[in-house]
Amino acid sequence: xxxxxxxxxxxxxxxxxxxxxxxxxxxxxxxxxxxxxxxxxxxxxxxxxxxxxxxxxxxxxxxxxxxxxxxxxxxxxxxxxxxxxxxxxxxxxxxxxxxxxxxxxxxxxxxxxxxxxxxxxxxxxxxxxxxxxxxxxxxxxxxxxxxxxxxxxxxxxxxxxxxxxxxxxxxxxxxxxxxxxxxxxxxxxxxxxxxxxxxxxxxxxxxxxxxxxxxxxxxxxxxxxxxxxxxxxxxxxxxxxxxxxxxxxxxxxxxxxxxxxxxxxxxxxxxxxxxxxxxxxxxxxxx
Amino acid sequence: xxxxxxxxxxxxxxxxxxxxxxxxxxxxxxxxxxxxxxxxxxxxxxxxxxxxxxxxxxxxxxxxxxxxxxxxxxxxxxxxxxxxxxxxxxxxxxxxxxxxxxxxxxxxxxxxxxxxxxxxxxxxxxxxxxxxxxxxxxxxxxxxxxxxxxxxxxxxxxxxxxxxxxxxxxxxxxxxxxxxxxxxxxxxxxxxxxxxxxxxxxxxxxxxxxxxxxxxxxxxxxxxxxxxxxxxxxxxxxxxxxx
Numbered sequence: 001x002x003x004x005x006x007x008x009x010x011x012x013x014x015x016x017x018x019x020x021x022x023x024x025x026x027x028x029x030x031x032x033x034x035x036x037x038x039x040x041x042x043x044x045x046x047x048x049x050x051x052x053x054x055x056x057x058x059x060x061x062x063x064x065x066x067x068x069x070x071x072x073x074x075x076x077x078x079x080x081x082x083x084x085x086x087x088x089x090x091x092x093x094x095x096x097x098x099x100x101x102x103x104x105x106x107x108x109x110x111x112x113x114x115x116x117x118x119x120x121x122x123x124x125x126x127x128x129x130x131x132x133x134x135x136x137x138x139x140x141x142x143x144x145x146x147x148x149x150x151x152x153x154x155x156x157x158x159x160x161x162x163x164x165x166x167x168x169x170x171x172x173x174x175x176x177x178x179x180x181x182x183x184x185x186x187x188x189x190x191x192x193x194x195x196x197x198x199x200x201x202x203x204x205x206x207x208x209x210x211x212x213x214x215x216x217x218x219x220x221x222x223x224x225x226x227x228x229x230x231x232x233x234x235x236x237x238x239x240x241x242x243x244x245x246x247x248x249x250x251x252x253x254x255x256x257x258x259x260x261x262x263x264x265x266x267x268x269x270x271x272x273x274x275x276x277x278x279x280x281x282x283x284x285x286x287x
Numbered sequence: 288x289x290x291x292x293x294x295x296x297x298x299x300x301x302x303x304x305x306x307x308x309x310x311x312x313x314x315x316x317x318x319x320x321x322x323x324x325x326x327x328x329x330x331x332x333x334x335x336x337x338x339x340x341x342x343x344x345x346x347x348x349x350x351x352x353x354x355x356x357x358x359x360x361x362x363x364x365x366x367x368x369x370x371x372x373x374x375x376x377x378x379x380x381x382x383x384x385x386x387x388x389x390x391x392x393x394x395x396x397x398x399x400x401x402x403x404x405x406x407x408x409x410x411x412x413x414x415x416x417x418x419x420x421x422x423x424x425x426x427x428x429x430x431x432x433x434x435x436x437x438x439x440x441x442x443x444x445x446x447x448x449x450x451x452x453x454x455x456x457x458x459x460x461x462x463x464x465x466x467x468x469x470x471x472x473x474x475x476x477x478x479x480x481x482x483x484x485x486x487x488x489x490x491x492x493x494x495x496x497x498x499x500x501x502x503x504x505x506x507x508x509x510x511x512x513x514x515x516x517x518x519x520x521x522x523x524x525x526x527x528x529x530x
Contacts, residue, residue, distance in 0.1 A: 026356055052356075053401075073401035080400060089388070089398035098387065100406035102360040121365065121451075122407030125436040125444035131392045146447045177341035178355040 004170045006223040008230075008272060011193045012038035015158060018067070020048040022108070022154075022189055024161030024182035025234065028054040028076040028242060030174075032162035032195045034230035034272050039065060041271075050154055052104065052181065054234060055247070058084035058254060059268075066094050070154060072101040076247055083254035098131055099123070099151075105181055107154035111188035117150040124149060159189035162231045163215060164239055166194055167202040170221030173213045176237040186220050195227040197239045229276055245286060246279060290506045292460060293318065293528035294514055295479045296419075298506045299458045301326040303415045304370060309333040311343075311354070311369040317527050319372040319417045321518050322458075328513055364404065367451055370413040373405060375457075377430040380473045380493045382454035382466050384409075384416055384435030392432050405435035413453040419527050421459035423492040438471035460528045461487050463503060468496045477503040 012035065015021065021039075025031040036056045039047075046067040051057050053074030060066050062084040074085040088094045099107065100122040110118040119138055122128075129135055129149070138150040161182040166172035172194045174182070186192040194216060205214060230236070233243035233250065253263035266278050290298075300322025304312055307326075312334045314323040327334040328346055335352065338344045343352030354363060363369055376399055377385040384405060390396030408414050414435060418425050433440055441452040457464040462478040474496040478487060484497045506514065514524070 071401055073403045074398075075400055081398070086398040089395055092394045098392070098402055100402055101356075101404040102364055102407040105357060105360050120407075121410045121447055124406075124410060124448040125440040126402065126406035126409075126434060127387060127392055127432045128402060128406055129444075130433075146450075147445055148447055177353075179357065180355070181357050184357075 003168045004224045008034045008038035012042045015044045018046045019157040022156035022159040022185040023051040023056045024185045026052045026180040028234045031056045031234040032160045034227035035160045058082035061088040068095040070097040072099050072104045079251050106151040108184040108188045110153035111155045119148040156189035159185040159192040162195045166196040166224045170218035172216040186216050191222040193223040195225040195230040199226045291530045293524035297321045304331050311335045313371040364411050367412045371408050372415045375416045377427045379430050381437035381439040383430045383433045383437030385430035385432045387432040387434045402434040409436040413455050415455045416457045418459040421461040421490045426491040428492045475500040477501045479503045
């Protein structure tokens with residue numbers, strides 16, 4: 001019986017230059033931040049990052065890991081704009097493929113279903129079509145004859161998602177109110193790695209939540225990382241909410257190029273144990 | 288007890304939902320949320336309202352439905368029984384809206400949120416906009432990045448883009464506007480009490496038709512009570528729209 005437990009650093013070591021990486025969650029919600037920080041510690045570069053973007057996109061841009069971002073938005077939710085994503089766009093450091101939020105899901109759905117494209121109405125008449133001149137339309141073969149956008153499948157080399165619980169075999173569960181698009185990310189990818197707050201016995205999964213909360217089955221999961229507070233500073237309800245104070249600190253340092261190296265030194269230069277220990281100290285200073 | 292400008296705006300947003308019935312109201316931002324809730328508490332009791340997360344909630348705070356983001360985008364938006372009130376960093380005379388970036392999309396002067404759901408919203412169901420500070424920087428001649436699709440771009444994109452396209456109205460701190468002018472150009476429906484035509488003209492980069500403008504409706508005593516005592520007792524509305 002496969003035991004798929006691994007570490008964040010081992011997952012990050014799987015990434016190669018130029019890969020297309022899907023990152024689950026939504027804005028500043030249930031982002032696999034421990035896995036993202038592990039990527040920051042590797043030499044990997046030229047990534048295409050596919051994300052309903054939050055600080056995952058900002059941190060990867062800050063570290064110069066990103067060649068292209070495929071996105072519908074990048075936001076920290078309670079803070080509208082991520083400063084590093086803004087800087088990367090405004091300095092021309094990255095390329096982008098910008099989608100409507102729904103088109104983005106359509107692109108993942110097409111990849112999941114191994115279809116070359118799926119049709120949608122969204123995007124017609126908007127900048128999405130102008131800024132992505134490779135996008136094609138398709139005409140309905142039925143009597144309506146409608147001309148719709150053919151959203152190309154967004155294939156992923158690797159998907160990284162953070163859920164609340166999993167067993168060692170990769171059955172993974174969310175316990176908050178919203179699964180976001182994590183299932184699509186997982187199934188659109190060659191390989192899917194899941195970090196969770198806690199690895200539990202299989203029987204504990206259905207003891208802890210309804211069977212519908214088992215979002216990913218082990219057949220779709222290649223590695224499980226136990227990463228307590230692994231979504232910090234984004235939300236992972238019900239285990240914890242967003243660390244708003246820390247997020248404000250991140251955004252303030254990201255805005256100020258003089259302050260940023262201090263943030264990197266303190267929070268991002270060591271391993272995850274050190275990160276969480278510094279976060280604890282940061283919280284204690286405020287108390 | 289006269290109403291503040293913020294309260295006039297809340298009532299104007301509430302009026303956007305008049306006649307909508309049993310659809311999903313998706314108000315983005317404080318004044319739109321207050322307006323939608325006011326509509327539901329008064330003349331549109333059947334509106335479905337999200338808590339901003341995955342739940343649909345009654346006015347008493349009871350969960351009456353599950354609407355996570357994926358369900359919203361896969362089924363609620365294309366199904367069409369929804370009326371969204373979005374913000375706009377820029378909006379033009381034909382109702383094109385921009386929340387993506389200022390400047391050239393390839394290398395923006397200022398990166399904003401991204402187009403978010405605006406392209407899909409505008410092609411699938413009724414869409415209105417809320418602008419708290421009406422100025423010629425927001426009401427522009429042409430938006431830099433078309434996020435929400437206006438009437439001219441929907442027409443250029445063809446019948447599939449126009450089939451369910453319904454950009455309804457814009458509410459600002461100065462007045463209420465629709466797209467009933469020639470070629471669906473923006474037209475003033477009403478100006479809020481105390482607002483002059485000259486003020487609107489000066490704050491709008493394009494010529495807006497003011498020929499049939501009325502005065503925006505004042506809240507009733509009951510509406511004022513609901514806004515002040517039930518919906519926004521901390522007066523957060525005054526921060527968004529100063530008196």
